[in-house]
Amino acid sequence: MKSHSIKISISCFVFFVSVMAFAQKDFQGKAYYESKTTVDMSSFGGGDMSDERRKEIASRMKSMFEKTYILTFNQLESIYKEEEKLDAPGGGDSRFAGMMSSFSAGPQYKNIKNKELLQDQEFFGKQFLIKDSLPQLDWKMEGETKQIGQYMCFKATTTKTVNTDNIPNFRRPSRGEETETEKPTTKDIEVVAWYTMQIPVNLGPDEYWGLPGLILEINADRTTILCSKIILNPEEKDVIKVPSKGKEVTKEEYTAIVKKKTEEMRQNFRGSGGPGGGGGGRR
Template sequence: MRRLLILLITSVVYSQHPTSGVVEYTIEATSSEITNEIAKVGKNNSEQKALLEMFSNDPALFILEFNGNEAIYKNAKNVMQSEAINKKKPRFLEVYAGGDAVFYSDSLEKNSLIQQNSVGELFLISSKFPEWELTNETKKIGNYTCFKAKYISKNGNRNSIDEIWYTPEIPVQFGPNKYIGFPGLVIEVIAGKIRFTATKIQLNSQQTIIIEKPVKGKKITEEGYKKILEKAADELGF
């Protein structure tokens, strides 16, 4: 699949240490392997057509807003009043990137909240910032020198490795989805065959950014939420 031209990252910077900002992230597949596998389902197949639509090449768009030590990350259709965006059907990339969940993070308290609709109920899931493996490996993304971090998680009998690139040149601990707590803004994430890319960065604009901490939903820890999902899966026979 095509890769976005990440060199087109734009930024507006009025001070060395940003206190607020808005970042647009696009989420896309890193290769054509997914659609190639779907194509094997069979020609003139309605299921194939539905799958291809779900795994469309069109990237998903999410917005990160931050002010001081607080940030919110959510689907662009929940931020932008765009009829074209709002009419789009949910797709795999959109669901993977966060769906309709609201991600709140506090870099001072080192904790996060996810407001998530699941199994017919609204949850408010709390967790601490993840622990990342930081490295000295660097690369240039647009105008920024970025450092690599890794996260290794178990997926069944296999380990999956997420590759995160952040820049200390923008010293805030925020990023897309669960990718928070780094010594700089997250510019790119490669998680399996999915890539998150910061394609537009606006810092310290004159527009007032208000971060509203989510409060509605059943309060639960991340571990407690996982147990609820496991129980629901067992009841459905998965």
């Protein structure tokens, strides 16, 4: 009990010292995150797809769900976007890669003062500007701590409702499935966050925010986001630009657009055996 109290006291001292150090007006930081999402391939393509074909598609999709993101932030705002990488020559099915990239999140801007969330999103050649309020996450502070790099981190948890329509589903439907009552397209997931009060900003990767320190790790359903590098007050500072291009839509409107397009793709893939065709394709 005594050691626990000492740990809290030290953490509070570190927090107040950090607040003073980060109070300068021109403060900026950059955090690099490795994001990995596992995909359940058990029903992918239906029962007619061979295990070999399913493994081939899983291998191709793996790189698309393992990405590096950069969070550029100050005390009140941030921009979170994928790190640009050169495509490897002969990188496989470009049509499939282009299709899957449409389901990748574009640059995301957060402003905690205005409680504003903006996302610059390209979806199948069309540009959208998704406008929303920052999600109100009901964080529960846990008693656990762990070290991530040189930073002492504290655990917090919350429950979040996610929309499954944003996840492409290309499995072949079973006979008579089209006439079934539409199933719910949302589900609740537990989110585990690890944040550090050594960097006292209320920001984090993706749409996560609202803790008394920068979030360095997120575990949510099948996705893990882990900070691998932090640069504080870089010599060359980036301008955090507010996204402004594209057709302005709400999150609900964009979800409806994704759902409609996903259903069209599902119909097109029916009988083809999955991305790239099931067989007899041109060489």
